[in-house]
Amino acid sequence: MSREEGPIDWAAIPKVELHHHLEGAADPALICAMAQEKQINITGVFDERGHYKYADFPEFLKVYEAATSVLKTPVDYARLTRAVLEGAVDQGVIYLETFLSPDFCGGRDLSAWRDYLAAMQEVADDMADTITLRGIVTCIRHFGPDKAKQTALCAAETAGDFIVGYGMGGDETMGRPRDFAWGFDCAREAGLHLTAHAGEWGDAHMVRDTIDDLHVERIGHGVRAIEGPQLVEYLAASGIVLEVCPASNVALGLYPTLSAHPIARLRDAGVRVTISTDDPPFFHTNMGREYAALSKTFGWTPEDFAALNTTAIEAGFCDDTTREAIAKRLERP
Ligand code: ADE
Ligand code: ZN
Secondary structure, X not given: OOHHHOOOOHHHOOEEEOXXXXXXXXXXXXXXXXXXXXXXXXXXXXXXXXXXXXXXXXXXXXXXXXXXXXXXXHHHHHHHHHHHHHHHHHOOEEEEEEEEOOOOOOOOOHHHHHXXXXXXXXXXXXXXXXXXXXXXXXXXXXXXXXXXXXXHHHHHHOEOOOEEEEEEEOOOOOOXXXXXXXXXXXXXXXXXXXXXXXXXXXXXXXXXXXXXXXOOOEEEEOXXXXXXXXXXXXXXXXXXXXXXXXXXXXXXXXXOOHHHOOHHHHHHOOOEEEEOOEOHHHHOOOHHHHHHXXXXXXXXXXXXXXXXXXXXHHHOOOOHHHHHHHHHHHHOO
């Protein structure tokens, strides 16, 4: 499509999204409605316009957990999953990997986790003609290594066609990657693919330690790798994929503007980057807005985004049959 043909409808481009937190994708209106229905007081979570309210990353994590506290049952998670998938479909997303946290789904109890998972998977199956959803069970770093072990056991016990990965989110300033190695080993032995947040609040050394100690195939964010030229070379040579979330990084103050964001420099250096929203309503973003902003700032065209989506589906944690089906849908929407 050339510019002469009129404005590009970025939402219409078929997309693959790899870095997405299910609770973080909850529309504030849904969380507010559920809080009212259940008579749960979550004052402080929203500003006067009904948006999520936080000043910095620690506060973001607190607000995230407070908002999530209204989601109490498998039925609540089914409702959330349906709303989130409908929103993703509106943005052209055809394949989505979402982070799921047994911490919030039954307090890491395996049989409770199975019930939550079944509820989410039923919705995903129901919508499978329009969007393919896969789950990455994710421990929460600031909850500590012992809880992360229990989370990894939930992941290992439910590994399969739907749960395809294990990961780690949360506060990267807490602990070192090796503190969480047991869970990553356990998940790998269960056949799960691995990713971890690193290089968002941690520096290039944190990214390198995460790769070396946890043996992940992808890094969540990873953008601060740009501060280590040798690491950038290593990432490019190894093919490790970065799940980059530009609007999230700007909203949380990692970079002052999108033009200061290193995604284009990383890509130009040969690093395999992909584009995701992380927690879209928290950052006033969605996949269409991400593409529009990247195009405006870096001059990226639909051809660039097609290449980025090819990288993303190659790096997807699904099986090869699913990967090939999604690759076909990307070619011929
Ligand atoms: N959990 C949800 N969003 C996150 C982020 N951007 N970084 C770390 N943990 C998160
Ligand atoms: Zn994230």
